[in-house]
């Protein structure tokens with residue numbers, strides 16, 4: 316077990332929880348899709364897992380020494396540091412030398428070689444997103460948490476990211492991916508967490524969602540839509 320979340324509620328104001336009964340486990344080598352309508356609480360849940368959001372009742376357990384990489388929904392860059400300096404600062408914070416890692420290969424993979432000495436605050440949105448991906452990979456995380464990773468990426472970078480995540484999972488690392496791209500989630504993820512109606516609607520692989528939604532051959536979007544409309548969670 317990498318991480319076990321058991322939240323009775325997650326809130327900004329305790330009197331009005333945005334989510335109730337969010338209970339799931341992340342195991343080694345799992346690629347989990349976190350799905351929910353706009354405002355359903357995906358980013359807040361992610362922030363709670365990362366310790367960037369405090370408001371919750373319940374518990375969160377992590378494996379000792381768990382290394383988490385985070386690709387945020389909106390890139391966060393320092394104005395006064397070049398791309399290369401971002402890499403070196405991030406590496407130093409993990410007591411690593413950036414150039415002793417596989418960072419060169421990642422820079423090539425995302426076609427960012429030319430950008431190394433430029434300032435990321437002058438990058439396009441997609442280039443900033445690539446920087447976030449490379450930074451998140453730098454400490455070789457056991458669990459990669461990615462929030463809407465495909466926003467702003469060109470089709471080549473999308474493929475590069477999907478290939479990278481596929482390799483990571485094949486090597487026993489885990490991914491929690493928040494996305495609105497249900498087709499991609501269905502194709503790549505082996506398990507899902509569905510949020511809606513201020514709660515966790517269902518959790519598990521597609522066959523579990525099909526069982527809970529009572530749609531034996533339903534696609535992910537069919538199950539999600541049904542559960543979203545009925546607001547049901549299997550007891």
Ligand SMILES: Nc1ncnc2c1ncn2[C@@H]1O[C@H](COP(=O)(O)OP(=O)(O)OP(=O)(O)O)[C@@H](O)[C@H]1O
Nearest residue numbers: 327328333351352353354355356357358359360388
């Ligand atoms: N800082 C905040 N203070 C109070 N409420 C907030 C804050 N940030 C988010 N919320 C509320 O929490 C709820 C969940 O927001 P969140 O951003 O987690 O949703 P989301 O599922 O990630 O949405 P989207 O798909 O649009 O990115 C929303 O009702 C939102 O208005």
